[in-house]
Amino acid sequence: MREINEAKLIGELEFFKSLKKQIENLLKEESDVFGDFRFNQIAGELIKKFNQATLLFNSLMGLDEFEGVKYVSLSENESDTNKYRAKLHTLIPECDKAIGILNSQLTALSGTQAMELRKLREDLKETLSKLPDIYEKNMEEAIKACEKGYFLSSALISSRIITFVLDQIPGKEIKDKIKNLKNKGLVTEKGEMTTETIMKADKKARNYFSHDLKAFPDSSEALELLGSCGRLLKLLEKYEEKC
Numbered sequence: 641m642r643e644i645n646e647a648k649l650i651g652e653l654e655f656f657k658s659l660k661k662q663i664e665n666l667l668k669e670e671s672d673v674f675g676d677f678r679f680n681q682i683a684g685e686l687i688k689k690f691n692q693a694t695l696l697f698n699s700l701m702g703l704d705e706f707e708g709v710k711y712v713s714l715s716e717n718e719s720d721t722n723k724y725r726a727k728l729h730t731l732i733p734e735c736d737k738a739i740g741i742l743n744s745q746l747t748a749l750s751g752t753q754a755m756e757l758r759k760l761r762e763d764l765k766e767t768l769s770k771l772p773d774i775y776e777k778n779m780e781e782a783i784k785a786c787e788k789g790y791f792l793s794s795a796l797i798s799s800r801i802i803t804f805v806l807d808q809i810p811g812k813e814i815k816d817k818i819k820n821l822k823n824k825g826l827v828t829e830k831g832e833m834t835t836e837t838i839m840k841a842d843k844k845a846r847n848y849f850s851h852d853l854k855a856f857p858d859s860s861e862a863l864e865l866l867g868s869c870g871r872l873l874k875l876l877e878k879y880e881e882k883c
Contacts, residue, residue: 646746652697653742659693660735662686663728676721683724687714690731697738701745709738749787749859756863757783764870767877775801775873782866791862792848798865799849802841805872809879814842824882826875833875841868 663686666679674682691711698708705711712734714727743754761783768776778801785794811817818835821827827835844865847855857865 648700649742649745652693652700653739653746655693656697656735656738656742659686659690660732660739663731663735667725667728676719680719680721680724683728684714684718687712687724687727687731690734693738694734701741703741708741709734743787746787749789749863753859753863754787757787757866760866760870764873767870767874770877771873771880779869779873782869786859786862786866789859791857791859794862795848795855795857795865798862798869799845801869802845802865802872803849805869805876806838806842806845808876814839821875821879824879826878826882833871837868837871841865841872844868 666682666686669679673679694709694711697703698705701708703709712727712730714724718724744751749757764779768779778797782794782797782801785791785797806814806817809817809820811820818827818838821838822835827833827838829835844861845868848857848865
């Protein structure tokens with residue numbers, strides 16, 4: 641792929657994200673809310689925007705019609721609302737394809753690592769929706785920093801999330817907190833959340849956040865801390881449900 645100005649990539653990325661959101665919002669609406677004519681009109685405008693963006697995107701990225709995002713055809717005088725709905729549904733994976741290609745150009749991570757971050761985002765959606773917004777804001781900043789290759793920034797934000805989450809668990813020392821969690825059946829000897837898992841997350845967080853000025857994480861370490869954040873946020877969700 642071509643060497644492209646980062647600002648252009650970010651602009652294209654935000655456009656496809658916004659367009660996808662508009663399409664999803666329209667699909668949630670029943671056509672009788674607008675009337676078929678107005679629904680079709682809005683859908684047609686979104687399809688037109690998508691097709692214009694597709695031509696620009698493929699040209700910008702140096703991709704042909706098979707490698708890039710696919711143009712979506714629609715009859716000029718189309719009036720069938722079901723056909724508009726079907727076309728809108730086909731746009732969503734194409735928007736996702738554009739977003740994925742653009743993210744791959746902007747991220748400092750390998751394809752596997754970028755996929756791991758996307759999975760983490762999706763996996764935490766439900767958990768973060770049940771916690772105060774500040775957790776989601778910090779988590780998103782930590783993920784964004786990691787995507788851009790700012791691994792120390794990501795690790796520092798992850799570390800303060802880990803520290804803050806553990807501060808919500810009663811106990812003066814980390815062993816006291818773990819004992820409290822064990823009493824509630826939230827920490828086991830085997831599985832995803834063990835004593836060792838919590839001790840390791842706590843130690844790494846303290847190293848990066850305050851104890852070790854020589855600690856400079858690479859991508860793997862930043863991802864490991866983000867994974868620890870994810871596990872501890874789920875633990876906090878379960879803990880609060882039991883309190």
